[in-house]
Amino acid sequence: MTASQPLDQTNQDSESASAGSSAAETEHVSVMPNEIVQWVREINPTTIIDGTYGGGGHTRLLAEVLADAGSTSDTPRVIAIDRDPAVVRRDEQKSWIKNDPRIELFLGSYESSPKALDALDLTHADALVLDLGLSSDQLADRNRGFTFTIDDAELDLRFDPENGVPAYRWLQQHSEKEIADAIYQFGEERFSRRIAKQIFLRARERNPVTKVGELVEICRRCVPRSRNHDIHPATRTFQALRIAVNDELGGLTRTLQSAPEWIAPGGRVAVISFHSLEDRIVKNAFREDHRWEILTKKPLRPTDEEVQANPRSRSAKLRVAKRVE
Ligand SMILES: C[S@@+](CC[C@H](N)C(=O)[O-])C[C@H]1O[C@@H](n2cnc3c(N)ncnc32)[C@H](O)[C@@H]1O
Structure with a gap:
């Protein structure tokens, strides 16, 4: 393995960037590991892209899948990619x-x-695995704003804090209507207009929302507690802002559109998603492009045992498609 290689330009040196991460080891438990291994192993892959490295759990398992392939002259490889510099810098020297x-x-x-393939003098991968969303390590990191239990954390929400704009600045750069639309569209939050109005009022009073706790407080005031109290009033709003600042749905859509060009005929794409917006994009991308053959008519779900052992897996849906020959 070579040292981690940036695909996109970063604008900080690695020392200052890694200071933001508190997680020395991963706490992340991989979701649907057996299913991922099974769907990828069946094609005897030589090159696998794990597009969401996270805690590296899937990468480790996929490397063992490669070892079984063994028969071709190409070097078997897992190309592991993550957008979070703290994640990559934590693990590149392991x-x-x-x-x-x-x-x-x-x-x-x-x-x-495709850039990663190119860097290794490859044109195609046999498999692409995506396990969307954020890892337990990112959720636990006090400095990222991903968890709304840490009131004084900056409202950042970027996977890559070295590029793009943090969520608090995103809020300052958009109109009340644009904020409401994003919270509605990406969070499916019925009270999006009320929330956007409160955010906007604070900005007008020269007291803009910059901290996690300030946004949580607004959500508490605007969203009535659901009858069974199953979801925190800020959950949908935080999801929406995270999706917006990271352009998560755009990135997923563009990747699935381009993937038939760099997944080898007979190769597979496996995507684990955690909410309906992502799942719909995956379902439609596979349905609408004749270069995909759908291998999972309905999305696969984790077993009861997995959900019990790893409650974070409960909303996971796995869809797999084959690049037609
Ligand atoms: C759910 S975790 C993946 C966990 C991993 N599969 C494992 O087994 O440990 C999702 C990871 O994807 C990364 N990520 C999110 N969007 C990304 C993107 N567009 N490109 C690359 N990585 C991304 C996040 O930084 C996070 O580390």
Whole structure:
């Protein structure tokens, strides 16, 4: 393995960037690991892209899938990609990555998978695995704003804090209507207009929302508690802002549109999504492009045992498609 290689330009040196991460080891438990291994192993892959490296759990398992393939002359490889510099810098020097010639770790978006292939003199991958959303490590990081239990954290919400704009600035750059539309569209939050109005009023009073706790407080006032109290009043709003600042749905759509050009005929794409907006994009991308053959008519769900052991997996949906020959 070579040192991690940036696919996209970053604008900070690695020392200052890694200071933002508190997680020395991963706490993330991979979702639907057996299913991912099974769907990928069936095609005897030589090149697999794990587009969402996270805690590296899927990458490790996929490397073992490669080892079984063995028969071709190409070097079997897992190309692991993550957009979060803290994640990549945490792991790039770990011995299980450094000493394993099968694993190449890249910093960047999975949207840039062709660039990663190109860097290794490859044109096609046999499989692409995406496990969308954020990892438990990111959720636990006090400095990122992903969890709304840390009131004084800056409202950032970027996967890559070295590029783009943090959520609090995004709020300052958009109109009340644009904020309401985003919260409605990406969070499916019925009270989006009320929330946007409160955010906007604060900005007009020269007291803009910049901290997690301030947005949580607005959501508490604007969203009536659901009858069974199953969801925190800020959940949908935070999801919406995270999706907006990271352009998550755009990136997923563009990647699935371009993937038939760099997934080898007979190759597979497996996507684990965690909410209906993502799942709809995956479903439609597979349906609408004749270069995909759908292998999972309905999305696969984690087993009861997995959900019990790893409650975070409960909303996961896995869809798999094959690049037609
Ligand atoms: C759910 S975690 C993946 C966990 C991983 N599969 C494992 O087994 O440990 C999602 C990861 O995807 C990363 N991510 C989100 N959007 C991305 C993108 N567009 N490109 C690359 N990585 C992305 C996040 O930074 C996060 O680390």
